[in-house]
Amino acid sequence: MLRVAVPNKGSLSESASAVLAEAGYRKRSDSKDLTVLDNTNDVEFFFLRPKDIAIYVGQGTLDLGITGRDLAGDSGAAVDEQISMGFGSSTFRYAAPAGQEWTVDDLAGKRIATSYPNLVRRDLADRGFTAEIIRLDGAVEISIQLGVADAIADVVGSGRTLRQHGLVAFGDTLCDSEAVLISRAGVEPDKAARQFIARVQGVVIGQQYVMIDYDCPRSLLEQASAITPGIESPTVAPMADPDWVAVRAMVPRKQHQNLMDELAELGAKAILATDIRSCRF
Numbered sequence: 001m002l003r004v005a006v007p008n009k010g011s012l013s014e015s016a017s018a019v020l021a022e023a024g025y026r027k028r029s030d031s032k033d034l035t036v037l038d039n040t041n042d043v044e045f046f047f048l049r050p051k052d053i054a055i056y057v058g059q060g061t062l063d064l065g066i067t068g069r070d071l072a073g074d075s076g077a078a079v080d081e082q083i084s085m086g087f088g089s090s091t092f093r094y095a096a097p098a099g100q101e102w103t104v105d106d107l108a109g110k111r112i113a114t115s116y117p118n119l120v121r122r123d124l125a126d127r128g129f130t131a132e133i134i135r136l137d138g139a140v141e142i143s144i145q146l147g148v149a150d151a152i153a154d155v156v157g158s159g160r161t162l163r164q165h166g167l168v169a170f171g172d173t174l175c176d177s178e179a180v181l182i183s184r185a186g187v188e189p190d191k192a193a194r195q196f197i198a199r200v201q202g203v204v205i206g207q208q209y210v211m212i213d214y215d216c217p218r219s220l221l222e223q224a225s226a227i228t229p230g231i232e233s234p235t236v237a238p239m240a241d242p243d244w245v246a247v248r249a250m251v252p253r254k255q256h257q258n259l260m261d262e263l264a265e266l267g268a269k270a271i272l273a274t275d276i277r278s279c280r281f
């Protein structure tokens with residue numbers, strides 16, 4: 001039976017469970033449950049703290065896991081990323097009080113508060129200097145004002161929390177993160193794991209694309225195909241009127257309204273966009 005780790009709480013938990021449910025796996029009936037046995041699909045799910053997930057997967061105790069790239073990096077566990085899951089995007093940045101004009105070199109010898117001590121230690125080592133790392137579990141943005149740190153290194157999503165506390169990010173991003181599906185480093189996923197990965201990827205890609213259908217004058221097909229090239233190429237079907245064809249192609253969800261405008265401008269008719277719930281490539 002395949003053993004898969006899923007975040008039990010925090011920012012990634014809800015989206016991770018939603019993707020798994022859409023992929024046809026059994027849901028947790030109670031948010032306090034730590035395991036779910038999905039006999040139909042021969043998978044056992046373990047609901048763990050996202051910070052711990054890479055450790056279980058890196059040791060081979062569990063076959064696959066969903067966690068944040070930043071958390072996996074901080075854990076130091078040896079894991080491979082199988083899929084980027086398209087949610088939980090964040091950056092990991094240094095920040096300090098606005099108006100103090102910090103640069104990364106100013107961090108040498110200072111107190112840096114963070115929940116990701118290993119990411120910070122590694123970055124400082126790469127730069128060839130040391131600083132005092134103050135390890136906190138959360139609410140890191142308030143630590144400077146409370147006097148325990150001079151600067152912080154923390155997760156930035158919208159940037160709202162930094163602004164609220166009068167902080168500005170500085171220096172290069174230490175990590176561009178999002179939710180990832182991980183496996184043990186160097187271990188080729190077996191058939192069951194490959195099937196699980198394909199199912200999850202099918203849902204993730206389905207969420208990132210929409211299906212566009214439209215009627216197109218045959219004379220404009222080449223131009224219309226350039227607007228909607230699809231993944232391989234668009235599907236073109238004859239219509240009862242020999243001067244027209246029906247076209248179908250997947251397009252990136254973020255661009256679909258613009259592409260529909262372009263198709264209408266070109267002369268396409270009956271342009272429809274529909275959600276894709278799942279797919280395989």
Ligand SMILES: Nc1ncnc2c1ncn2[C@@H]1O[C@H](COP(=O)(O)OP(=O)(O)OP(=O)(O)O)[C@@H](O)[C@H]1O
Nearest residue numbers: 009010011012050068069088089090138155157177
């Ligand atoms: N505001 C945010 N926007 C996007 N991603 C975030 C945000 N906050 C945390 N993350 C991502 O979520 C993961 C951290 O999840 P985790 O559950 O440990 O922390 P959390 O969401 O802060 O929950 P808690 O601190 O309550 O345990 C990391 O991969 C991080 O990059």
Ligand SMILES: O=P(O)(O)OC[C@H]1O[C@H](OP(=O)(O)OP(=O)(O)O)[C@H](O)[C@@H]1O
Nearest residue numbers: 138139140155156157158159160161162
């Ligand atoms: O840039 P923003 O969109 O404001 O998001 C960033 C904040 O979100 C997370 O905190 P969370 O709410 O998880 O609380 P925590 O600090 O207790 O972990 C993260 O640790 C930052 O503090």
Ligand SMILES: [Mg+2]
Nearest residue numbers: 010137138139
């Ligand atoms: Mg947090």
